[in-house]
Amino acid sequence: MDDGTMMPGHDMSSMTAGSSAVGQPGDAAKVTQTIEIVMDDTMRFTPSEINVKAGETVRFLIKNSGKLPHEMVIGSVAEMRDHAAMMKKTPGMKHAEPNMISLNPGQKGGLIWQFTQAGTVDFACLIAGHMEAGMVGKVKVQ
Template structure:
């Protein structure tokens, strides 16, 4: 079992993972990879900022946001709790699968432009261009948080 955990950890590190669930600090350029829910945005293209609060009662406020297709948004997240939380954007299916993996491997290392890890009392942000219409989600995937209902909905309205 220890060998399997070592192999998984080594594979994640070899794949370019940057850090475990902890404070986010991009020291390299953000990867501009198209996802079903959009693509990383740039600070100069931000059209508005949406502030979300995350708490230890395993909830986001607000838990529903709406954006226009093509809009670049700064999602600013404030952790008012005493536990580490995160915000991850994705499809319901991908978030559920990732949350399942986090239960099995709570120290999994990763750092993508569609996620931010926020220490207690701190603020994080994601800048994202929602260039595809549809219903997407955001969630905290730290082991047990997603399962406790820490998620929300993003509606991207077509042009």
């Protein structure tokens, strides 16, 4: 099923339920910083480490410069590992949540996120095998 719809049973609410340690969906009117991120077929995000301040709302401008689909998902490592395992069982799964964006080769997109608490927030590509190959990053919230 590759029609852009979410797969049955594909519930990401645990990763996006309101405000959590990873933050919450941001308001475009409150963006305080814009960060450009490039995803590529070396299974890397550039940059892979980002620094923001607690309470800050960030607009991520994301580009897939590779020849493979990639995605950026903001969440905790444990939640992302569980979800990556689910995606291996269901290739072609599409996402439609505020903490994630899936981009085809050459595509650009945006994601707005508010980092509500100090700490470290992870992001990764959950397409089967990508996170395991090192397609991960960290946001340090101070």
